[in-house]
Amino acid sequence: MADFLDQLGDILFLDIETASQTEKFEELDPRLQEEWIKKERLIRLENPSEVPGSLYFDRAGIHAEFGQVICVGVGFFQSKKKDKKLIFRSKIFADAEERELLLALKALLDKKKWILCAHNGKEFDFPYLCRRMLIQGIQLPEPLQIAGKKPWEVRHLDTMDMWKFGDYKHYTRLELLAAVFGIPTSKDGIDGSQVNATFYLDKDLEKIKLYCLRDVEVTARIFMAMHPQLDELEIEIVHAEDSKKDHKD
Template identity: 85%
Template structure:
Protein backbone atom coordinates (compact mmCIF):
# COMPACT_ATOMS: atom_id res chain seq x y z
CA UNK A 1 0.00 0.00 0.00
CA UNK A 2 2.84 2.39 0.76
CA UNK A 3 4.06 2.28 -2.85
CA UNK A 4 0.54 2.89 -4.14
CA UNK A 5 0.09 5.91 -1.89
CA UNK A 6 3.38 7.34 -3.12
CA UNK A 7 2.20 6.89 -6.72
CA UNK A 8 -1.22 8.32 -5.86
CA UNK A 9 0.39 11.55 -4.73
CA UNK A 10 1.85 12.04 -8.20
CA UNK A 11 -1.56 11.99 -9.93
CA UNK A 12 -3.19 15.28 -10.82
CA UNK A 13 -6.92 14.79 -11.44
CA UNK A 14 -8.26 17.26 -13.95
CA UNK A 15 -11.49 18.46 -15.54
CA UNK A 16 -12.08 21.28 -18.00
CA UNK A 17 -15.16 23.32 -18.86
CA UNK A 18 -15.42 24.93 -22.26
CA UNK A 19 -17.60 27.46 -24.05
CA UNK A 20 -18.01 28.73 -27.59
CA UNK A 21 -15.51 31.37 -28.69
CA UNK A 22 -18.24 34.01 -28.85
CA UNK A 23 -21.72 34.32 -27.40
CA UNK A 24 -23.26 34.75 -30.85
CA UNK A 25 -22.47 33.12 -34.17
CA UNK A 26 -22.55 36.52 -35.91
CA UNK A 27 -19.68 37.71 -33.67
CA UNK A 28 -17.41 34.88 -34.80
CA UNK A 29 -14.57 35.65 -37.22
CA UNK A 30 -15.98 35.35 -40.79
CA UNK A 31 -13.41 32.73 -41.78
CA UNK A 32 -14.38 30.62 -38.78
CA UNK A 33 -18.06 31.15 -39.59
CA UNK A 34 -17.50 29.55 -42.99
CA UNK A 35 -15.67 26.62 -41.41
CA UNK A 36 -18.36 26.13 -38.78
CA UNK A 37 -21.09 25.99 -41.42
CA UNK A 38 -19.14 23.20 -43.13
CA UNK A 39 -18.91 21.36 -39.81
CA UNK A 40 -22.64 21.78 -39.22
CA UNK A 41 -23.32 20.02 -42.50
CA UNK A 42 -21.33 17.04 -41.24
CA UNK A 43 -23.08 17.07 -37.86
CA UNK A 44 -26.54 17.02 -39.49
CA UNK A 45 -25.68 15.32 -42.75
CA UNK A 46 -29.11 13.74 -43.21
CA UNK A 47 -31.14 16.56 -41.64
CA UNK A 48 -29.84 20.02 -42.62
CA UNK A 49 -30.22 22.71 -39.98
CA UNK A 50 -32.84 25.42 -40.39
CA UNK A 51 -30.26 28.20 -40.67
CA UNK A 52 -26.45 28.37 -40.89
CA UNK A 53 -24.99 28.78 -37.44
CA UNK A 54 -28.04 27.45 -35.59
CA UNK A 55 -25.98 24.78 -33.81
CA UNK A 56 -23.13 27.12 -32.88
CA UNK A 57 -24.18 28.15 -29.37
CA UNK A 58 -24.96 24.61 -28.23
CA UNK A 59 -22.21 22.68 -29.98
CA UNK A 60 -19.18 24.89 -30.70
CA UNK A 61 -17.71 24.62 -27.20
CA UNK A 62 -16.78 20.97 -27.62
CA UNK A 63 -14.56 21.75 -30.62
CA UNK A 64 -11.22 23.37 -29.76
CA UNK A 65 -11.11 25.31 -33.04
CA UNK A 66 -14.42 27.03 -32.24
CA UNK A 67 -14.38 26.95 -28.45
CA UNK A 68 -12.32 28.08 -25.49
CA UNK A 69 -11.37 26.85 -22.02
CA UNK A 70 -13.15 28.88 -19.33
CA UNK A 71 -12.41 26.74 -16.28
CA UNK A 72 -9.96 24.01 -15.24
CA UNK A 73 -10.32 22.15 -11.97
CA UNK A 74 -7.42 20.12 -10.59
CA UNK A 75 -7.01 17.98 -7.52
CA UNK A 76 -4.53 15.63 -5.87
CA UNK A 77 -4.26 13.39 -2.81
CA UNK A 78 -1.98 13.91 0.16
CA UNK A 79 -1.60 10.85 2.37
CA UNK A 80 -1.29 10.45 6.12
CA UNK A 81 -0.06 6.87 6.22
CA UNK A 82 -0.12 6.54 10.02
CA UNK A 83 -3.80 7.55 10.20
CA UNK A 84 -4.80 5.58 7.08
CA UNK A 85 -6.18 8.86 5.78
CA UNK A 86 -5.81 10.74 2.50
CA UNK A 87 -6.75 14.37 1.98
CA UNK A 88 -8.00 15.57 -1.39
CA UNK A 89 -6.74 19.05 -2.24
CA UNK A 90 -8.18 20.98 -5.18
CA UNK A 91 -7.72 24.22 -7.06
CA UNK A 92 -9.63 25.94 -9.81
CA UNK A 93 -8.33 28.05 -12.68
CA UNK A 94 -11.03 30.30 -14.09
CA UNK A 95 -10.69 33.49 -16.07
CA UNK A 96 -12.70 35.17 -18.85
CA UNK A 97 -9.32 35.60 -20.57
CA UNK A 98 -8.42 32.11 -21.72
CA UNK A 99 -4.71 32.84 -22.13
CA UNK A 100 -4.36 33.87 -18.49
CA UNK A 101 -6.10 30.70 -17.34
CA UNK A 102 -3.90 28.46 -19.50
CA UNK A 103 -0.71 30.17 -18.37
CA UNK A 104 -1.70 29.56 -14.75
CA UNK A 105 -2.36 25.89 -15.46
CA UNK A 106 0.93 25.57 -17.32
CA UNK A 107 2.82 26.95 -14.33
CA UNK A 108 1.27 24.29 -12.09
CA UNK A 109 1.97 21.47 -14.55
CA UNK A 110 5.63 22.45 -14.70
CA UNK A 111 6.14 22.35 -10.93
CA UNK A 112 6.14 18.56 -10.67
CA UNK A 113 6.37 15.43 -12.81
CA UNK A 114 2.63 14.90 -12.73
CA UNK A 115 0.62 11.96 -14.01
CA UNK A 116 -2.59 13.47 -15.44
CA UNK A 117 -5.94 11.76 -14.95
CA UNK A 118 -9.35 12.77 -16.34
CA UNK A 119 -12.56 11.04 -17.38
CA UNK A 120 -12.44 10.72 -21.18
CA UNK A 121 -9.32 12.84 -20.88
CA UNK A 122 -7.45 11.15 -23.71
CA UNK A 123 -10.17 12.04 -26.21
CA UNK A 124 -11.26 15.41 -24.84
CA UNK A 125 -9.52 17.23 -21.95
CA UNK A 126 -5.87 16.59 -22.86
CA UNK A 127 -6.04 17.25 -26.62
CA UNK A 128 -8.36 20.22 -26.09
CA UNK A 129 -5.86 21.83 -23.71
CA UNK A 130 -3.01 21.19 -26.13
CA UNK A 131 -4.86 22.75 -29.05
CA UNK A 132 -6.00 25.81 -27.12
CA UNK A 133 -2.52 26.42 -25.69
CA UNK A 134 -0.99 26.35 -29.16
CA UNK A 135 -3.72 28.62 -30.53
CA UNK A 136 -2.94 31.05 -27.70
CA UNK A 137 0.79 30.90 -28.50
CA UNK A 138 1.71 28.96 -25.35
CA UNK A 139 4.31 26.20 -25.47
CA UNK A 140 3.07 22.90 -24.10
CA UNK A 141 4.14 21.92 -20.58
CA UNK A 142 5.94 18.59 -20.35
CA UNK A 143 2.97 16.50 -19.07
CA UNK A 144 1.00 17.44 -22.20
CA UNK A 145 3.82 16.74 -24.66
CA UNK A 146 3.19 13.38 -26.32
CA UNK A 147 4.86 13.85 -29.70
CA UNK A 148 7.74 11.42 -30.14
CA UNK A 149 6.97 9.54 -26.93
CA UNK A 150 6.32 5.83 -26.73
CA UNK A 151 2.84 4.94 -25.40
CA UNK A 152 4.22 3.88 -22.00
CA UNK A 153 6.08 7.17 -21.69
CA UNK A 154 2.90 9.24 -21.84
CA UNK A 155 1.78 9.91 -18.25
CA UNK A 156 -1.94 10.12 -18.94
CA UNK A 157 -4.65 8.14 -17.15
CA UNK A 158 -8.29 8.01 -18.17
CA UNK A 159 -10.97 6.61 -15.85
CA UNK A 160 -13.26 5.91 -18.79
CA UNK A 161 -10.51 3.92 -20.52
CA UNK A 162 -9.83 2.06 -17.28
CA UNK A 163 -13.51 1.09 -17.11
CA UNK A 164 -13.52 -0.18 -20.70
CA UNK A 165 -11.24 -3.12 -19.85
CA UNK A 166 -10.30 -3.37 -23.52
CA UNK A 167 -13.84 -2.89 -24.88
CA UNK A 168 -13.23 -0.23 -27.54
CA UNK A 169 -16.94 0.34 -28.21
CA UNK A 170 -17.84 1.03 -24.61
CA UNK A 171 -18.60 4.62 -23.57
CA UNK A 172 -19.55 5.37 -19.97
CA UNK A 173 -20.53 8.77 -18.63
CA UNK A 174 -18.89 10.06 -15.46
CA UNK A 175 -22.33 10.36 -13.85
CA UNK A 176 -23.12 6.69 -14.56
CA UNK A 177 -19.92 5.50 -12.92
CA UNK A 178 -20.62 7.77 -9.95
CA UNK A 179 -24.07 6.19 -9.66
CA UNK A 180 -22.88 2.57 -9.81
CA UNK A 181 -20.16 3.23 -7.22
CA UNK A 182 -22.48 5.17 -4.93
CA UNK A 183 -20.54 8.42 -5.29
CA UNK A 184 -22.56 11.66 -4.85
CA UNK A 185 -23.45 13.38 -8.11
CA UNK A 186 -21.63 16.43 -9.41
CA UNK A 187 -24.69 17.51 -11.44
CA UNK A 188 -26.33 19.75 -8.86
CA UNK A 189 -27.86 22.82 -10.46
CA UNK A 190 -25.90 22.52 -13.71
CA UNK A 191 -24.50 19.99 -16.15
CA UNK A 192 -22.17 20.19 -19.11
CA UNK A 193 -24.92 21.13 -21.57
CA UNK A 194 -25.71 24.28 -19.54
CA UNK A 195 -22.18 25.67 -19.22
CA UNK A 196 -22.40 27.92 -22.29
CA UNK A 197 -25.64 29.48 -21.05
CA UNK A 198 -24.21 29.97 -17.56
CA UNK A 199 -21.16 31.69 -19.05
CA UNK A 200 -22.75 33.94 -21.65
CA UNK A 201 -26.38 34.40 -20.61
CA UNK A 202 -26.05 34.31 -16.82
CA UNK A 203 -22.48 35.63 -16.53
CA UNK A 204 -22.09 33.09 -13.73
CA UNK A 205 -18.53 31.81 -13.78
CA UNK A 206 -18.81 30.98 -10.08
CA UNK A 207 -21.45 28.33 -10.79
CA UNK A 208 -19.21 26.79 -13.46
CA UNK A 209 -16.21 26.72 -11.11
CA UNK A 210 -18.14 24.82 -8.44
CA UNK A 211 -19.45 22.33 -10.98
CA UNK A 212 -15.96 21.80 -12.41
CA UNK A 213 -14.46 21.15 -8.96
CA UNK A 214 -17.21 18.64 -8.17
CA UNK A 215 -16.39 16.77 -11.39
CA UNK A 216 -12.72 16.63 -10.41
CA UNK A 217 -13.59 15.17 -7.01
CA UNK A 218 -15.96 12.61 -8.56
CA UNK A 219 -13.22 11.55 -10.99
CA UNK A 220 -10.77 11.10 -8.12
CA UNK A 221 -13.29 9.07 -6.10
CA UNK A 222 -14.02 6.85 -9.11
CA UNK A 223 -10.29 6.22 -9.50
CA UNK A 224 -10.13 5.17 -5.86
CA UNK A 225 -13.24 2.97 -6.25
CA UNK A 226 -11.37 1.03 -8.94
CA UNK A 227 -8.80 0.09 -6.29
CA UNK A 228 -11.01 -1.67 -3.68
CA UNK A 229 -7.97 -2.91 -1.76
CA UNK A 230 -7.82 0.63 -0.34
CA UNK A 231 -11.30 0.57 1.22
CA UNK A 232 -9.88 1.10 4.69
CA UNK A 233 -8.53 4.51 3.73
CA UNK A 234 -10.53 7.55 4.80
CA UNK A 235 -10.84 10.37 2.26
CA UNK A 236 -11.12 13.92 3.52
CA UNK A 237 -11.81 16.82 1.17
CA UNK A 238 -9.92 20.04 1.77
CA UNK A 239 -11.23 23.50 0.96
CA UNK A 240 -10.74 24.36 -2.73
CA UNK A 241 -8.15 27.04 -3.41
CA UNK A 242 -8.33 29.97 -5.77
CA UNK A 243 -5.34 30.32 -8.06
CA UNK A 244 -3.20 33.42 -8.28
CA UNK A 245 -1.75 34.96 -11.42
CA UNK A 246 1.89 34.32 -10.59
CA UNK A 247 2.82 32.70 -13.88
CA UNK A 248 5.23 33.74 -16.58
CA UNK A 249 5.13 32.85 -20.24
Protein backbone atom coordinates in the same frame (compact mmCIF):
# COMPACT_ATOMS: atom_id res chain seq x y z
CA MET B 1 -0.08 -0.42 -0.44
CA ALA B 2 2.66 1.99 0.68
CA ASP B 3 4.17 2.12 -2.82
CA PHE B 4 0.77 2.79 -4.37
CA LEU B 5 0.12 5.65 -1.94
CA ASP B 6 3.47 7.19 -2.89
CA GLN B 7 2.56 6.99 -6.58
CA LEU B 8 -0.93 8.33 -5.88
CA GLY B 9 0.55 11.68 -4.86
CA ASP B 10 1.92 12.14 -8.39
CA ILE B 11 -1.53 11.93 -10.02
CA LEU B 12 -3.20 15.23 -10.86
CA PHE B 13 -6.93 14.78 -11.42
CA LEU B 14 -8.30 17.26 -13.91
CA ASP B 15 -11.51 18.47 -15.51
CA ILE B 16 -12.13 21.31 -17.94
CA GLU B 17 -15.23 23.30 -18.78
CA THR B 18 -15.50 24.90 -22.19
CA ALA B 19 -17.74 27.37 -24.00
CA SER B 20 -18.16 28.67 -27.52
CA GLN B 21 -15.54 31.24 -28.49
CA THR B 22 -18.18 33.96 -28.78
CA GLU B 23 -21.76 34.20 -27.57
CA LYS B 24 -23.21 34.72 -31.04
CA PHE B 25 -22.23 33.08 -34.28
CA GLU B 26 -22.16 36.48 -36.00
CA GLU B 27 -19.43 37.64 -33.60
CA LEU B 28 -17.08 34.86 -34.67
CA ASP B 29 -14.19 35.69 -37.00
CA PRO B 30 -15.53 35.50 -40.61
CA ARG B 31 -12.97 32.87 -41.62
CA LEU B 32 -13.99 30.71 -38.67
CA GLN B 33 -17.66 31.26 -39.55
CA GLU B 34 -17.03 29.68 -42.94
CA GLU B 35 -15.22 26.74 -41.36
CA TRP B 36 -17.97 26.25 -38.77
CA ILE B 37 -20.63 26.10 -41.46
CA LYS B 38 -18.64 23.35 -43.19
CA LYS B 39 -18.33 21.41 -39.93
CA GLU B 40 -21.99 22.03 -39.13
CA ARG B 41 -23.05 20.39 -42.38
CA LEU B 42 -21.59 17.14 -41.05
CA ILE B 43 -23.27 17.58 -37.67
CA ARG B 44 -26.76 18.26 -39.04
CA LEU B 45 -26.99 15.60 -41.74
CA GLU B 46 -30.31 14.45 -40.28
CA ASN B 47 -31.82 17.93 -40.52
CA PRO B 48 -30.08 19.84 -43.34
CA SER B 49 -32.82 22.48 -43.46
CA GLU B 50 -31.58 24.20 -40.28
CA VAL B 51 -30.24 27.73 -40.68
CA PRO B 52 -26.41 27.78 -41.04
CA GLY B 53 -24.85 28.75 -37.73
CA SER B 54 -27.87 27.68 -35.68
CA LEU B 55 -25.93 24.93 -33.92
CA TYR B 56 -23.01 27.16 -32.98
CA PHE B 57 -24.17 28.16 -29.48
CA ASP B 58 -24.94 24.60 -28.39
CA ARG B 59 -22.14 22.70 -30.12
CA ALA B 60 -19.10 24.92 -30.76
CA GLY B 61 -17.76 24.65 -27.22
CA ILE B 62 -16.75 21.01 -27.62
CA HIS B 63 -14.51 21.84 -30.59
CA ALA B 64 -11.21 23.48 -29.61
CA GLU B 65 -11.00 25.41 -32.90
CA PHE B 66 -14.30 27.17 -32.16
CA GLY B 67 -14.39 27.08 -28.37
CA GLN B 68 -12.44 28.21 -25.34
CA VAL B 69 -11.50 26.93 -21.90
CA ILE B 70 -13.40 28.85 -19.23
CA CYS B 71 -12.20 26.95 -16.17
CA VAL B 72 -10.00 24.03 -15.18
CA GLY B 73 -10.36 22.11 -11.95
CA VAL B 74 -7.46 20.09 -10.56
CA GLY B 75 -6.90 17.98 -7.46
CA PHE B 76 -4.37 15.60 -5.93
CA PHE B 77 -4.08 13.32 -2.92
CA GLN B 78 -1.72 13.69 0.01
CA SER B 79 -1.32 10.66 2.24
CA LYS B 80 -1.32 10.60 6.05
CA LYS B 81 -0.34 6.96 6.45
CA LYS B 82 -0.35 6.97 10.26
CA ASP B 83 -3.91 8.31 10.37
CA LYS B 84 -5.10 6.13 7.47
CA LYS B 85 -6.29 9.31 5.80
CA LEU B 86 -6.01 10.84 2.36
CA ILE B 87 -6.29 14.59 1.95
CA PHE B 88 -7.62 15.59 -1.47
CA ARG B 89 -6.56 19.13 -2.31
CA SER B 90 -8.40 20.76 -5.19
CA LYS B 91 -8.18 24.10 -6.93
CA ILE B 92 -9.94 25.89 -9.74
CA PHE B 93 -8.31 27.97 -12.48
CA ALA B 94 -10.56 30.59 -14.04
CA ASP B 95 -9.88 33.93 -15.68
CA ALA B 96 -11.74 36.31 -17.97
CA GLU B 97 -8.84 35.86 -20.41
CA GLU B 98 -8.34 32.28 -21.54
CA ARG B 99 -4.61 32.82 -22.10
CA GLU B 100 -4.06 33.87 -18.48
CA LEU B 101 -6.00 30.84 -17.26
CA LEU B 102 -3.89 28.51 -19.39
CA LEU B 103 -0.64 30.15 -18.32
CA ALA B 104 -1.58 29.65 -14.66
CA LEU B 105 -2.37 25.99 -15.35
CA LYS B 106 0.91 25.57 -17.25
CA ALA B 107 2.82 26.90 -14.24
CA LEU B 108 1.31 24.15 -12.09
CA LEU B 109 1.89 21.43 -14.68
CA ASP B 110 5.54 22.47 -15.03
CA LYS B 111 6.22 22.11 -11.29
CA LYS B 112 6.65 18.32 -11.30
CA LYS B 113 6.26 15.22 -13.46
CA TRP B 114 2.55 14.85 -12.93
CA ILE B 115 0.53 11.88 -14.10
CA LEU B 116 -2.66 13.42 -15.49
CA CYS B 117 -6.02 11.73 -14.93
CA ALA B 118 -9.42 12.78 -16.29
CA HIS B 119 -12.64 11.08 -17.34
CA ASN B 120 -12.50 10.78 -21.14
CA GLY B 121 -9.37 12.87 -20.83
CA LYS B 122 -7.52 11.13 -23.65
CA GLU B 123 -10.21 12.07 -26.17
CA PHE B 124 -11.32 15.43 -24.80
CA ASP B 125 -9.61 17.24 -21.90
CA PHE B 126 -5.95 16.61 -22.80
CA PRO B 127 -6.12 17.29 -26.57
CA TYR B 128 -8.44 20.27 -26.00
CA LEU B 129 -5.94 21.85 -23.61
CA CYS B 130 -3.08 21.19 -26.04
CA ARG B 131 -4.93 22.80 -28.93
CA ARG B 132 -6.05 25.86 -26.99
CA MET B 133 -2.57 26.40 -25.55
CA LEU B 134 -1.01 26.32 -29.00
CA ILE B 135 -3.71 28.64 -30.37
CA GLN B 136 -2.89 31.04 -27.51
CA GLY B 137 0.84 30.82 -28.30
CA ILE B 138 1.74 28.87 -25.16
CA GLN B 139 4.42 26.19 -25.15
CA LEU B 140 2.96 22.89 -23.96
CA PRO B 141 3.92 21.88 -20.41
CA GLU B 142 5.83 18.61 -20.19
CA PRO B 143 2.87 16.42 -19.06
CA LEU B 144 0.99 17.40 -22.24
CA GLN B 145 3.91 16.82 -24.61
CA ILE B 146 3.18 13.43 -26.17
CA ALA B 147 4.60 13.84 -29.69
CA GLY B 148 7.23 11.19 -30.38
CA LYS B 149 6.62 9.36 -27.12
CA LYS B 150 5.91 5.66 -26.94
CA PRO B 151 2.47 4.79 -25.50
CA TRP B 152 3.95 3.64 -22.18
CA GLU B 153 5.88 6.89 -21.87
CA VAL B 154 2.74 9.04 -21.92
CA ARG B 155 1.71 9.74 -18.32
CA HIS B 156 -2.02 10.03 -18.94
CA LEU B 157 -4.72 8.10 -17.11
CA ASP B 158 -8.39 8.03 -18.06
CA THR B 159 -11.07 6.62 -15.74
CA MET B 160 -13.32 5.90 -18.70
CA ASP B 161 -10.50 4.04 -20.43
CA MET B 162 -9.77 2.14 -17.21
CA TRP B 163 -13.42 1.08 -16.96
CA LYS B 164 -13.43 -0.32 -20.50
CA PHE B 165 -10.99 -3.14 -19.62
CA GLY B 166 -10.18 -3.45 -23.33
CA ASP B 167 -13.82 -3.06 -24.47
CA TYR B 168 -13.92 -0.11 -26.87
CA LYS B 169 -17.56 -0.32 -27.93
CA HIS B 170 -19.16 2.03 -25.43
CA TYR B 171 -18.85 5.50 -23.96
CA THR B 172 -19.43 5.47 -20.19
CA ARG B 173 -20.56 8.73 -18.60
CA LEU B 174 -18.91 9.99 -15.42
CA GLU B 175 -22.35 10.18 -13.82
CA LEU B 176 -23.04 6.51 -14.61
CA LEU B 177 -19.83 5.38 -12.91
CA ALA B 178 -20.61 7.64 -9.95
CA ALA B 179 -24.02 6.01 -9.69
CA VAL B 180 -22.78 2.40 -9.83
CA PHE B 181 -20.11 3.12 -7.19
CA GLY B 182 -22.53 5.05 -4.94
CA ILE B 183 -20.59 8.31 -5.28
CA PRO B 184 -22.61 11.55 -4.86
CA THR B 185 -23.46 13.26 -8.14
CA SER B 186 -21.65 16.33 -9.45
CA LYS B 187 -24.70 17.31 -11.51
CA ASP B 188 -26.44 19.24 -8.73
CA GLY B 189 -27.89 22.34 -10.37
CA ILE B 190 -26.06 22.13 -13.70
CA ASP B 191 -24.74 19.60 -16.20
CA GLY B 192 -22.41 19.81 -19.17
CA SER B 193 -25.15 20.69 -21.65
CA GLN B 194 -25.97 23.85 -19.67
CA VAL B 195 -22.46 25.29 -19.34
CA ASN B 196 -22.63 27.59 -22.38
CA ALA B 197 -25.97 29.07 -21.36
CA THR B 198 -24.81 29.45 -17.76
CA PHE B 199 -21.66 31.23 -18.94
CA TYR B 200 -23.16 33.58 -21.53
CA LEU B 201 -26.82 34.02 -20.59
CA ASP B 202 -26.74 33.66 -16.80
CA LYS B 203 -23.18 35.03 -16.52
CA ASP B 204 -22.68 32.69 -13.59
CA LEU B 205 -19.10 31.48 -13.77
CA GLU B 206 -19.19 30.64 -10.05
CA LYS B 207 -21.76 27.93 -10.66
CA ILE B 208 -19.62 26.46 -13.43
CA LYS B 209 -16.52 26.53 -11.23
CA LEU B 210 -18.35 24.63 -8.49
CA TYR B 211 -19.59 22.06 -11.00
CA CYS B 212 -16.06 21.67 -12.38
CA LEU B 213 -14.58 21.09 -8.91
CA ARG B 214 -17.25 18.49 -8.18
CA ASP B 215 -16.39 16.66 -11.40
CA VAL B 216 -12.73 16.58 -10.35
CA GLU B 217 -13.67 15.13 -6.97
CA VAL B 218 -15.99 12.55 -8.53
CA THR B 219 -13.25 11.50 -10.96
CA ALA B 220 -10.81 11.06 -8.08
CA ARG B 221 -13.35 9.05 -6.07
CA ILE B 222 -14.05 6.80 -9.07
CA PHE B 223 -10.33 6.21 -9.43
CA MET B 224 -10.18 5.23 -5.77
CA ALA B 225 -13.23 2.96 -6.14
CA MET B 226 -11.29 1.05 -8.79
CA HIS B 227 -8.68 0.34 -6.12
CA PRO B 228 -10.81 -1.28 -3.38
CA GLN B 229 -7.74 -2.09 -1.28
CA LEU B 230 -7.91 1.58 -0.23
CA ASP B 231 -11.49 1.45 1.08
CA GLU B 232 -10.34 1.73 4.68
CA LEU B 233 -8.80 5.14 4.08
CA GLU B 234 -10.75 8.26 5.02
CA ILE B 235 -10.79 11.05 2.44
CA GLU B 236 -10.73 14.69 3.51
CA ILE B 237 -11.53 17.31 0.85
CA VAL B 238 -9.73 20.65 0.90
CA HIS B 239 -10.58 23.30 -1.69
CA ALA B 240 -7.62 25.64 -2.12
CA GLU B 241 -9.76 28.41 -3.59
CA ASP B 242 -11.58 29.21 -0.36
CA SER B 243 -9.47 27.11 2.07
CA LYS B 244 -12.67 25.63 3.52
CA LYS B 245 -12.61 21.99 4.54
CA ASP B 246 -15.33 19.51 3.77
CA HIS B 247 -14.90 16.28 5.73
CA LYS B 248 -16.25 13.17 4.00
CA ASP B 249 -15.77 9.49 4.65
